[in-house]
Amino acid sequence: MPLWPVYTGTDEPHDGILKLPPPPPWRAFDGGPVLQAPTDDTADADSPDRTHRAATYRATEQTVQLVNAALYLRRPLLVTGPPGTGKSSLAYAVARELRLGPVLRWNITSRSTLHDGLYQYDPLSRLYAARQSLEGASDTGVENHLRLGPLGTALLPYARPRALLVDEIDKSDLDLPNDLLHVLEEGQYEIPELVRAARDTPVAQVMADGTDERVPVERGRVRCRAFPFVVLTSNGEREFPPAFLRRCVTLRLSQPDDGHLADIVRAHLGEPDEHARRLIDRFLSRVGGGDLATDQLLNAIYLARTSDLPAHSLDDLATHLMPYLGQDPQTDAF
Template sequence: MERKIKYKFTGNLENRPQNSHPDSPQKLEPYIADRELIQAVNLAIYLRRPLLLEGEAGCGKTRLAAAVAYELGLPFYRWDVRSTSKAKEGLYTYDAILRLHDVQAQKVDSKLNRDPSNPTCYRQFGALGRAFCLKDCPAIVLIDEIDKADLDFPNDLLAVLDEPWAFEIPETGEIGDNKIKATHEPIIIITSNKEKGNLPAPFLRRCVYYFIKFPGDSERLREIVEAHYQAQAEDSSQETSDEPVATKPSSELIESASERFLAIRKAKGLFREPGTSEFLDWLNALQSFDSQPYSHSKLKTINPLPYRELLFKQSADWEKYASAS
């Protein structure tokens, strides 16, 4: 029987359903996804496999998951992996010490908020566990920077991110027929920076893989800028904040900034190339930091590069654009 895809990502955030889930992102997430990336997301949803994203820092790996959740109106749960993270933590944590404390405290105060006789009062679901417990729809789960953990971490996840999509909690007796089983398999998006080399082969075989390239032309950068300022304008129209709305730069300044930024990246020789987030911060400073926007004509060639501290995060890179032309 042909498998049908109920949820389909289009890259058009205006397709967001009106009856979105309360745990879905409420703030518009501007994101420009190309056709191949959209296809990769939908392949992962269709095949019920994790989508593994790689690419240089600042290329938009992490923000994609929030954009998908926003457009589809689905819950979004984020798991930031650390060097000490264990796969179990994404499912649940159990506080046995707090339970023991409450057993003793109950002898003095019978009006505790928790019931020590009920072990479920002391387990807390992680991002994956919350997604497994949803009854009405799947969730988007972001496992961010999976390669920060040890090498066993990805393979430990395989036992959960596959049939029968279930896990046990021995501390609460939720085992066997009572184990936690997903009614709706979550849509998993995983990011990696290859900090510790390649991920294990069994894990890679399980994933749909996509490498996000940095936008290499000024037209794509302009599209990102348009989406960014449009989202800011829509957010400000829905809020009653006294914060001033960021002024969108002129088309000439956007074009000059894009060309200079791409020229810096193409020149190579940098220890760390600046990404999209640095570009947007730099453009914002060019437009609004001083009383007048920076001259778009001067920007094309001038050194020292204005506001270079926003672009470069290594001393050698910073010094390279500090000298006068």
């Protein structure tokens, strides 16, 4: 039987993703050959900060509902909100709970293009290899000089979805959202270099993002099977085309309230003491005056607990640790 919610917002990994109902008919994909996705929730152990963020993320009820809507509908989740509200951490938390393997991450800049996210091909290294082949080298095939990007890897025909974080999409140029929309709508793309080589190499073994393992690509075409869990984050610095917004599930995060902040502190640092609660109150009292990030509060509480500074020095230190983002700390008084 289908299960709602699949993502519960708890920190206990499980296989609830296998209980998703079939996708809507207009979001069904049939790519192959079917690949087995990594499921180990410790696969990101080489990045302790990401592992910690995933295990300590505290989702609101609205977040749980909209994550499940995106999973059920096989749609990207556009997460907007001020800096420091946990937009990128959400992707790691969902991947950990649902055992979707390591998160594929694509950090967007003003120079990012769709091609960057799909794959990278190095013709110069192939040319060098061709010259070396005169001396016996055998790695002149196109597939030996091509690696799939995070988006390209997420769209491989995995039996269960991968998690893809497209971070700070509002930093992209004007064309990327629409270019990205087309690929995510169709759930597929082509690699022209492999299409041209398909006569000689109908199945190319190419490297995927984040690993040295190779995956098969038939005739240069990739089509997903389980649509990936895609999180696109935005700080709200730009407007997106209506067609792009229409095809996303939109989650707007706000600064956490008193109870939610206490839960976050408890998850990271244990039960808040009297000084921590005082810092929480001061943090909340300043939220309306500018952008503040939750990790600023966590930094202040951590130092208060691990230093032996007197109370007045701790208050002065907190002032410097929690300035409004984008302002000169010297002009931002508590």
